[in-house]
Amino acid sequence: MLEWLTRGLRKGVVTSRYPRRAEPETAGFHGRVEVVGDDQAAHAVETVCPTGAIRVSGGRVSLDRGLCILCGACVTADPQHFRYSSGFETASRHRTGIVVGGLIEQRLENSRPPLAVQARPLRRSIHIRHVDAGSDGAEEWEIAALTNPYYDMQRLGLYFTLSPRHADVLLVTGGVTASMTKPLERAYEVMPAPKAVVAAGTDACSGGFATATGEVAGGVDQILPVDVFIPGSPPSPITLLHGLLLAAGIVTEDSA
Amino acid sequence: MNLTPIAGNGAQQFLEGRFRGALEQAADGTAVLKLPLGTVDRAAAVLAAEGARFITIFAAGETTRFLVAAFAFRGEIVALQAPLLNGSTAYPALSLHLPSAELAERELHDREGLTPLGHPTLTPALRPDADDLEQRIVGGESFVIPYGPIRSGIFEAIQHVIETGGEDVLLLQTRPYFKHRGLERRFRGLEAVPGVALAERIAGIATVAHATAFSQAVEAALQIEPPESARLWRVVHAELERVANHLDVATKLAEDAALAVGAARFSILKEDVMRLRARLCGSRFGRGVVAPGGLASAPMLSPAELRESLGRFERDLARDRKLLLRTSSFTDRLIGSGRLDRETIDALGGVGPVARATGLSTDARFERPYGAYQRLGFDVVTFEGGDAMARLDVRFGEIRESLHLIRQALDSLERIADPAVLRTDVAEGESGAAFGWAEAPQGELVYWIELEAGQIRSAHISSPSLRNWPLFVGSFRGDVLTDFAFIEHSFGLTAAGADR
Numbered sequence: 001m002l003e004w005l006t007r008g009l010r011k012g013v014v015t016s017r018y019p020r021r022a023e024p025e026t027a028g029f030h031g032r033v034e035v036v037g038d039d040q041a042a043h044a045v046e047t048v049c050p051t052g053a054i055r056v057s058g059g060r061v062s063l064d065r066g067l068c069i070l071c072g073a074c075v076t077a078d079p080q081h082f083r084y085s086s087g088f089e090t091a092s093r094h095r096t097g098i099v100v101g102g103l104i105e106q107r108l109e110n111s112r113p114p115l116a117v118q119a120r121p122l123r124r125s126i127h128i129r130h131v132d133a134g135s136d137g138a139e140e141w142e143i144a145a146l147t148n149p150y151y152d153m154q155r156l157g158l159y160f161t162l163s164p165r166h167a168d169v170l171l172v173t174g175g176v177t178a179s180m181t182k183p184l185e186r187a188y189e190v191m192p193a194p195k196a197v198v199a200a201g202t203d204a205c206s207g208g209f210a211t212a213t214g215e216v217a218g219g220v221d222q223i224l225p226v227d228v229f230i231p232g233s234p235p236s237p238i239t240l241l242h243g244l245l246l247a248a249g250i251v252t253e254d255s256a
Numbered sequence: 257m258n259l260t261p262i263a264g265n266g267a268q269q270f271l272e273g274r275f276r277g278a279l280e281q282a283a284d285g286t287a288v289l290k291l292p293l294g295t296v297d298r299a300a301a302v303l304a305a306e307g308a309r310f311i312t313i314f315a316a317g318e319t320t321r322f323l324v325a326a327f328a329f330r331g332e333i334v335a336l337q338a339p340l341l342n343g344s345t346a347y348p349a350l351s352l353h354l355p356s357a358e359l360a361e362r363e364l365h366d367r368e369g370l371t372p373l374g375h376p377t378l379t380p381a382l383r384p385d386a387d388d389l390e391q392r393i394v395g396g397e398s399f400v401i402p403y404g405p406i407r408s409g410i411f412e413a414i415q416h417v418i419e420t421g422g423e424d425v426l427l428l429q430t431r432p433y434f435k436h437r438g439l440e441r442r443f444r445g446l447e448a449v450p451g452v453a454l455a456e457r458i459a460g461i462a463t464v465a466h467a468t469a470f471s472q473a474v475e476a477a478l479q480i481e482p483p484e485s486a487r488l489w490r491v492v493h494a495e496l497e498r499v500a501n502h503l504d505v506a507t508k509l510a511e512d513a514a515l516a517v518g519a520a521r522f523s524i525l526k527e528d529v530m531r532l533r534a535r536l537c538g539s540r541f542g543r544g545v546v547a548p549g550g551l552a553s554a555p556m557l558s559p560a561e562l563r564e565s566l567g568r569f570e571r572d573l574a575r576d577r578k579l580l581l582r583t584s585s586f587t588d589r590l591i592g593s594g595r596l597d598r599e600t601i602d603a604l605g606g607v608g609p610v611a612r613a614t615g616l617s618t619d620a621r622f623e624r625p626y627g628a629y630q631r632l633g634f635d636v637v638t639f640e641g642g643d644a645m646a647r648l649d650v651r652f653g654e655i656r657e658s659l660h661l662i663r664q665a666l667d668s669l670e671r672i673a674d675p676a677v678l679r680t681d682v683a684e685g686e687s688g689a690a691f692g693w694a695e696a697p698q699g700e701l702v703y704w705i706e707l708e709a710g711q712i713r714s715a716h717i718s719s720p721s722l723r724n725w726p727l728f729v730g731s732f733r734g735d736v737l738t739d740f741a742f743i744e745h746s747f748g749l750t751a752a753g754a755d756r
Contacts, residue, residue, distance in 0.1 A: 003579055004517040014524065026531070028556050030538040050450035071453035072544050072553075084538065131406050132413040134435045137752035138460025138541050141504065144410040145530070148523035162408045178383050179434040180413055183406050209454050213438035234460060236540060 015152045016238070019251050023238050029086035030070050031236065035063050035101030037080050048077040051208060055102065062102025065090060065231035066205035066219075091230040091243030092253060095221065098205065098231045112227055114249025115168055118194040122168060124157035126248045129167035129191070133184050134174030134216055138234040139201045143171065145237040158244055165190050169247055170197045175207030175216035176223050188224050196227040196247045200240060205229045267330035270306060275299070284476035284690035286333050293338040293347050296325060300336060301353035303327050308334065309618070310356040310605045311702050312718035315340070315368045316689075318708075323347055323370070325357075326691065326702065326718070331623050333691050333702075340370075349375040356605030359726060360718075363433075382436050386415060390429075393419050398426055403740075405434045412751035416744075418737070425732045425740065430725050435755040443705075443715035448474045448548040448682055451712050455703070456543050458717060459753030461504070464490070464497045465696030466703075466717075466753075467546035472626055473692025473705040474548040474682070483677045486550030487628040488665040492562070493533075493542045494694065495658035495665075500529045501697030501748060502609075502651035506580070508745040509648065513586045521576045525569070532565050550679035559666035570659055577652055590645040594731035594743030597642055606727045607720050608699020609654065610747055612638045613646035620695040632664045644746035651748070685710040696720055698749055722754035 016023055025031075040059035048054065053067035054074060061081050063074075074082040092098045093114075116123040130143055146153040147160065161167050164187040176184060188197065199220040202208045207218035220226050230243035245251040271279050271287055280288045291299055304310065308329035316324055321340040326333055338347070349372030350357040361372040362381040372378065391400050404415035413434040419427040439458055443451055455470035456463045468490055475482060482490075503526040510518035530540045536557045537545045544552055557565075580586060598614045600606070611618050617636040621629045637653030639646040669675050689706035699720030706713045728747050735743060 004515070004521075004583070007521060007575065007579060008517040011521075011524065026534050028538045029534050030544065050446065050453055069453060069457065070539075070543070071450070073450060073453070076552075130410050132411070132435070132751075134437055135412070135752060136457045136460035137412055137750045138457075138463070140410050140412055141461055142540075145523070145527060148527050149520050150524065150527050160410065164406075174413075174435065175437070177435055177437060179386065179436070180405060183386050183413075187406055209442050209457060210437035210439060213442050215436060215438035233457065233543075234541070 014149050015155065016150060018238055018241065019245060023088065025086040025088070027086065030072065030084045031086045031088045031239070032065060032084075032090045032232070033063060033068055033070060033072075033075060034083050034085045035061050035081060036083050039080065041078070041081050045074065045078050045081065048074050057102060060102045063100050064206075065098040065100060066095065066202065066229055067208070068231060069202050069208055069233040088236055088239045089242045090232060090235070090239055091228055091246055093228055093246055095226075095229055097253065098229050112194070112196065112225070114227075114247060115194055115196050116249030122194075122248070123250065126158050126169060126244070127161040127167050128158060128169040128171050128244065129161055129164045129187065130171045130173070131184055131187055132173050133180040133204070133220065134177040134210065135201060135203055139173040139203075142234050142237050142240060143173070143200065146240060151237045151241060153241060153244070156245065156250065158248070164188070165192070167191050168195060169244065170195065170224070171200055171244070172197060172220045172224075173200050173204050175203045175210050175219055177216050181217065181223060184223060197224045198228045198230065198243055198247050199226045200230045200243065201235055202231050202233045205231055208233065267332040267334065270330070271334065274302060282335070282690070283479065283688060286335055286691055288335045288337050291336055291338050293323065293340065293344060296323065296336050296338050297348035297350050297352055300325060300327070300350045300357075303329060303334065304354050310350070310354050310360075311700075312716065313350060313357060313360050313364055314704065314716040315364065315370060316704070316706060316714050316716070318713065324704070325350060326704070328623065328700070333624070333693075335691075345369055346371040346373050348373050351375050355603050356723070359722060382433050384415065384431050384433055386434070389417055391419060392429075393427055397421050414751040416740075418740070420737060423736045425735055425737060428729050428732050430729050432722065432725055432751060432754045435751055437756065439756050440715050440717060443712045446712050447710055448707070448712070452547050453544075458756055459696075459719065459721070459750045460541060461501060461750055462497065462696040462698060462701070462753060464493045464542040464546060465694045465701050468494060468627070469692045469694040469701045469703040470705065471546055471548045471692065472694065473690050473703040474707065476690035476692055477688030477705055477707050478683060478686045479688070480549060480680050480682060482550035482627075482680055483674070484628070484672050485669060485675045486678050488669050488672075489551055489555060489678070490546055491628045491632065491665040492662050493537070493545055495662050496529060496533050496536075497542055498658050498697045499655050500526055500533070502655050503529060505651055505745055505748040506648065509590065509644075509742060510580065510586065512741040512745060513589050515583065515586055518576075518580055518583065518586065522580075525573055525576065528569055528572075532562075532569070536562065547679070549682045552679075554676075554678060559669050563663065563666055566659060566662065573655070587645060589739070589742050590648060590746065591643060593644040593735060593739045594746060595641070595643040595733060596727060596731045600727065600730045604726045604730060605723055607723055608696070609647055609650045610724050610727055611699070612636065613650045614642040615640045618700070620693050620700040624693065626693065628665060628668070632661055634661050644742050647746040696753075698753065699724060717756055719753040719756065721749040721751070724749055725754060
């Protein structure tokens with residue numbers, strides 16, 4: 001046991017300082033797709049996207065990151081309008097907040113304020129229950145990574161809990177399959193108020209590829225009121241952390 | 257180690273002798289046995305008696321539908337093909353003779369409405385109801401624990417129905433398909449390139465394996481060859497994925513044993529691999545790399561940079577592994593837990609590290625070498641114990657072999673004449689059908705892809721996780737509830753891959 005202790009100490013501190021310090025970005029990381037360029041785009045670019053995330057309206061391109069699976073088909077086909085970026089703060093408290101480019105739509109006010117605004121003592125103690133409602137399994141790896149020494153989310157007062165009865169946040173992955181609808185609803189019902197639902201990953205935001213098969217509801221917001229949408233296929237651990245801090249009310253969205 | 261080389265055309269000779277007139281060679285080299293529908297069960301039994309391993313069963317074809325059952329037989333894929341004439345919706349069940357076909361036939365029944373006559377356990381499989389529990393042990397003091405689909409931890413959705421008297425696991429039913437997303441149907445109408453993005457999202461933790469199996473099926477169907485550099489880089493990505501998966505298992509097992517520092521150490525090692533993959537290709541899961549024809553994007557690290565990162569990683573891993581295997585509070589929980597014997601593996605068609613931990617040297621990279629594995633050297637790591645410890649030993653051995661394979665691939669990449677040529681053009685509007693396979697971290701993964709004028713007409717996936725779930729049930733022999741997590745995590749399976 002002592003050997004484990006010295007082994008652990010020898011490594012030193014590897015933990016990220018996020019959100020107090022900006023997380024160093026990995027060059028070339030496919031964190032999100034940006035819409036760039038002011039020139040007019042042709043309608044044909046819409047068909048490049050396998051999940052229909054791209055819209056062209058009046059020559060202006062918009063990209064719904066809630067549908068985007070980061071496959072890069074648009075980046076290859078039309079580099080004048082689309083570019084990968086390593087940025088990771090992609091989550092939003094509004095479904096329209098994860099749509100970029102095009103004409104800025106009016107953001108609807110969320111009915112529920114963040115948890116720490118509703119109950120101040122929750123600020124340093126937020127308990128999270130994860131529910132898999134039909135993900136591809138990658139999201140679970142990235143969520144589990146939040147407790148590793150690199151991200152160590154406990155330092156921010158965020159904890160995973162095993163029972164939804166102890167949870168403040170329901171962290172849902174997947175587009176919600178028929179078999180998972182009832183268990184998901186039940187988990188939400190037994191949570192104490194105030195509570196928040198976070199949709200983690202593109203599948204949870206919109207159903208992704210699976211929506212067209214009719215086997216999934218097409219996103220967690222079809223079943224439950226969602227407080228934070230985290231796009232990404234899968235979202236990286238830091239992206240997830242950003243989304244959870246948004247739900248908690250520890251960080252706020254840029255008003256830009 | 258049990259590495260008897262597989263005889264060149266032992267399969268062909270046997271099939272010609274036994275099924276004269278029915279044997280045909282498909283364009284991709286697969287041996288196809290064209291049989292009447294009423295005889296598929298007997299033909300399957302003949303193959304199984306000769307040591308063939310059942311892979312999957314599915315329906316294909318547009319105007320004339322036919323039933324296809326695929327087997328791994330003496331280093332080849334053998335497909336039994338029977339026409340479904342006059343709209344026939346029933347056939348003699350393969351699972352009468354092959355227990356390994358039970359789950360696949362239940363799924364086929366739900367999905368295609370084809371009834372396997374005489375199937376021993378024909379109950380609905382897809383879209384299970386979490387509340388629909390059945391207690392099978394009647395009388396006595398036993399009760400049912402429904403464990404799942406929402407589980408104690410950050411795990412995928414699956415339900416284990418445990419019947420127990422309090423401590424012993426008396427009976428276990430594992431119910432997959434809570435995450436059935438109908439993704440095989442989703443392939444229909446896609447071209448090969450968005451198709452590969454879908455394949456990458458069937459089982460996220462085996463992204464590269466799925467992309468490789470899919471791409472190789474398309475390449476075999478259209479008879480194109482990816483360039484050598486692409487084949488070598490595919491090995492690098494696939495082996496990094498295997499290392500990450502095996503480290504994930506080690507982390508979960510250390511967590512189960514409440515070994516806090518051990519779990520932290522292994523989660524650091526896994527994160528190091530994930531970050532290395534992100535630096536190499538922009539994705540922590542190797543997405544957007546493998547594509548039909550070769551690679552979709554050029555690697556962002558040079559062989560020299562990769563080699564240096566791997567050296568550091570390997571030194572860290574060696575120390576942690578040694579310490580972990582010396583920690584008796586950890587190994588005591590694994591030794592003897594969830595023991596499987598070779599007969600069970602054979603009967604249920606087990607694959608991957610689970611099968612190799614019983615001494616079977618089954619590995620798609622070795623049985624039917626694909627891509628650069630045809631030339632690179634590696635050992636198929638086997639252990640005899642059959643328990644959770646042997647499965648972990650296999651995984652640590654495979655990490656060593658994976659790093660060895662990556663180094664060989666990097667050396668070759670520095671030697672080949674045109675390392676920058678990464679892709680062969682995929683001709684548009686072509687047609688064809690073929691099997692493609694890869695050894696995923698969970699075991700042998702097989703794709704069947706049919707292309708019609710450049711678009712995918714049908715796709716079928718045989719996932720190693722689905723084939724290994726019945727083994728999980730079979731591994732509980734006198735094990736108690738507190739062993740459950742150790743046994744489950746030692747299997748390292750993924751529900752997303754099984755459920756599709």
